[in-house]
Amino acid sequence: MDLNKNRLSQIFTPDYIAEFMVKNIKQYYISTHNESNINEIKILEPCAGEGVFIEHILGEGFTDITAYELDQNLKIPLLESYPNVELKFENFLGSDSNEKFDIIIGNPPYLGQNYNAQIFQELVKNYSVCRKYFVGNMDLFYFFIHLGIEKLKPGGLLSFITTNYWLTKSKKTGITLLKPHIAKDCFLIQYIDLSNINVFKDAKGQHNCIFILQKKHEKEKQKKVDKLIDVIQVKQGNNQFNEKSNEKFFTDILNNENSPHLLKYQSAITNKDLITSNGWNLKYPLDVKYLVKKIENYCRFNGSKSYLTDFFVIRNGLILIKDEIFVLKENESLKIVDSDMFIKIDNTFVKLNDEEKQKLKKMFKSKVIEPFSYDKSEFSGYLIYLDKNEFKNKNLKKRNEFTEKKYPNLTAYLNQFRGELENILRNAKENVKDIYFPRRGSLITQFDIEHKRKLVNLEPYYDKEPKIFFSYISKSNAFGYTKDSYYATSDTYFLWLREGKNDIDYLFLLAYLNSKIVKFLFKAKNIMIKRSKTKLEEEIPIPNISLFRSPYHLELIDLIRYFTLNLTQNKVSIDTNKLLKLREISSNIYSQILNEKNPQSIIDMLFIRLFDLVDKDIDFLLEKYY
Numbered sequence: 319m320d321l322n323k324n325r326l327s328q329i330f331t332p333d334y335i336a337e338f339m340v341k342n343i344k345q346y347y348i349s350t351h352n353e354s355n356i357n358e359i360k361i362l363e364p365c366a367g368e369g370v371f372i373e374h375i376l377g378e379g380f381t382d383i384t385a386y387e388l389d390q391n392l393k394i395p396l397l398e399s400y401p402n403v404e405l406k407f408e409n410f411l412g413s414d415s416n417e418k419f420d421i422i423i424g425n426p427p428y429l430g431q432n433y434n435a436q437i438f439q440e441l442v443k444n445y446s447v448c449r450k451y452f453v454g455n456m457d458l459f460y461f462f463i464h465l466g467i468e469k470l471k472p473g474g475l476l477s478f479i480t481t482n483y484w485l486t487k488s489k490k491t492g493i494t495l496l497k498p499h500i501a502k503d504c505f506l507i508q509y510i511d512l513s514n515i516n517v518f519k520d521a522k523g524q525h526n527c528i529f530i531l532q533k534k535h536e537k538e539k540q541k542k543v544d545k546l547i548d549v550i551q552v553k554q555g556n557n558q559f560n561e562k563s564n565e566k567f568f569t570d571i572l573n574n575e576n577s578p579h580l581l582k583y584q585s586a587i588t589n590k591d592l593i594t595s596n597g598w599n600l601k602y603p604l605d606v607k608y609l610v611k612k613i614e615n616y617c618r619f620n621g622s623k624s625y626l627t628d629f630f631v632i633r634n635g636l637i638l639i640k641d642e643i644f645v646l647k648e649n650e651s652l653k654i655v656d657s658d659m660f661i662k663i664d665n666t667f668v669k670l671n672d673e674e675k676q677k678l679k680k681m682f683k684s685k686v687i688e689p690f691s692y693d694k695s696e697f698s699g700y701l702i703y704l705d706k707n708e709f710k711n712k713n714l715k716k717r718n719e720f721t722e723k724k725y726p727n728l729t730a731y732l733n734q735f736r737g738e739l740e741n742i743l744r745n746a747k748e749n750v751k752d753i754y755f756p757r758r759g760s761l762i763t764q765f766d767i768e769h770k771r772k773l774v775n776l777e778p779y780y781d782k783e784p785k786i787f788f789s790y791i792s793k794s795n796a797f798g799y800t801k802d803s804y805y806a807t808s809d810t811y812f813l814w815l816r817e818g819k820n821d822i823d824y825l826f827l828l829a830y831l832n833s834k835i836v837k838f839l840f841k842a843k844n845i846m847i848k849r850s851k852t853k854l855e856e857e858i859p860i861p862n863i864s865l866f867r868s869p870y871h872l873e874l875i876d877l878i879r880y881f882t883l884n885l886t887q888n889k890v891s892i893d894t895n896k897l898l899k900l901r902e903i904s905s906n907i908y909s910q911i912l913n914e915k916n917p918q919s920i921i922d923m924l925f926i927r928l929f930d931l932v933d934k935d936i937d938f939l940l941e942k943y944y
């Protein structure tokens with residue numbers, strides 16, 4: 319059974335979900351078709367398991383049912399229970415795509431290609447549908463969707479319960495063929511987001527969804543017909559398994575009951591918006607879209623919308639050969655006495671020369687990042703940061719000799735680990751001579767005004783230029799800032815200004831990135847920072863400060879800068895002289911600021927005024943949908 323659980327992904331669907339899905343698709347089918355004779359409707363369950371879907375399909379009065387199941391252990395019980403169903407104990411992926419159906423429904427097996435490469439290789443070898451649609455990083459159930467689409471009659475419906483990650487995945491993540499196939503041949507007509515509840519007891523933490531696809535008629539393709547997408551969000555939160563409340567959600571959906579735990583709306587995204595290479599952010603109600611548009615109206619430069627990527631290159635911090643060797647811990651491999659520093663070589667502490675001391679940099683982990691700043695006391699050690707390009711010598715041997723001469727103790731320290739460092743470089747197919755330097759993160763490529771490529775050394779930027787940075791895993795908008803020396807490893811992303819964008823207003827931008835407005839955009843656009851930061855770069859619009867011209871707006875911007883500067887310097891008190899001008903312009907906001915003690919809330923309030931929004935609107939939408 320365990321083996322089957324893994325290979326065949328035998329997690330069976332709870333009865334109430336199968337019942338819901340069958341009734342739900344029947345409702346959709348009846349409302350979109352004239353067919354009155356239920357015996358004429360051909361239904362397919364591609365992976366029957368113990369038959370929970372078949373049970374409810376029969377229960378709803380359907381008679382023309384075909385089902386596949388690969389597990390021979392299920393053959394006898396299925397045959398005994400469902401003698402009138404056309405049961406096929408063979409691989410569904412080998413079935414004939416010319417055998418067409420009106421409805422396809424089920425819970426296909428989920429299995430990631432990454433960890434099961436061999437199973438996928440066999441499938442590709444044996445089945446043409448798998449050859450046609452194989453993509454690295456895909457999931458097994460994608461094949462079931464592909465073949466399902468091929469086996470649908472025009473106008474026919476397919477409803478599956480699956481994990482929901484494929485919807486939000488964008489480029490290069492296994493959906494390269496799935497999304498184009500769906501968008502070309504089908505309409506997505508219903509999406510039920512179950513990510514807030516746990517539906518499979520044995521798959522804790524999994525995020526699931528139920529969706530319905532409708533196969534397009536040729537005419538609809540030619541006329542480029544568009545269709546709306548019905549969205550249902552189960553709002554309950556906390557992703558705990560609770561069968562009773564889960565069951566109630568599904569009966570409420572079917573009975574069209576109003577429930578505080580359910581949200582039903584038509585997505586502001588319609589089928590024509592489903593760009594095949596992007597994440598599909600279907601949870602996008604119209605009222606959220608209006609607010610996003612309003613914000614984006616202030617983010618236009620020469621008429622076109624500007625995003626973070628137009629101003630910044632976002633890059634990870636440093637990748638070292640081995641953090642434990644390159645980051646020195648005080649009182650372990652490093653001693654500091656007054657302004658002298660000593661490094662441990664062969665069990666003796668040796669004094670560093672002045673130039674060497676310059677090359678030890680305070681290193682921070684992403685957990686210290688706070689909005690507007692960072693926790694200075696929590697640095698994790700001193701990084702040995704030698705610059706590969708300091709001695710402009712193409713000969714690596716010579717370059718290392720110069721480095722050893724100028725930094726004798728730092729290089730001697732690293733040489734103690736030479737074998738280990740060389741091994742790591744060799745395994746990574748990198749130059750084994752480069753044991754003194756960071757592997758990545760000390761240079762970025764920039765393009766000058768004539769689009770010429772050039773490499774920029776980041777050391778002076780890490781050392782003293784203004785920097786905005788954020789954690790590589792985060793659901794919220796917490797952007798740190800400093801002008802001081804700040805080095806970090808790859809768990810931190812840095813925003814590096816693009817060439818020619820030097821006139822950016824750092825304090826204003828920092829305030830904006832940490833504001834409630836960007837918090838709202840994170841939710842509205844479903845932005846989560848994980849390994850991929852592209853969503854952030856391409857989805858966070860950047861306000862054009864020159865669009866705000868009135869004395870009132872300029873005063874708001876000035877105050878945003880003032881409070882932001884205070885926050886970056888951890889100042890709490892307000893200099894009321896700063897507010898005198900505001901008092902003349904708007905006594906109302908003036909008194910609101912005096913009443914509000916928290917500088918972050920004051921900044922939020924100022925932004926809301928600046929963007930001509932209503933505070934309650936944002937709170938209301940955040941509360942309602944997220």
Ligand SMILES: C[S@@+](CC[C@H](N)C(=O)[O-])C[C@H]1O[C@@H](n2cnc3c(N)ncnc32)[C@H](O)[C@@H]1O
Pocket residue numbers: 325326327328329330331364365366367368369370371386387388389408409410411424425426427428
């Ligand atoms: C996630 S379970 C769901 C079973 C059933 N539809 C349900 O909802 O309870 C997937 C089922 O698909 C079967 N299966 C896996 N790969 C299959 C394939 N290529 N063809 C047919 N059935 C398959 C497994 O044995 C398993 O019973």
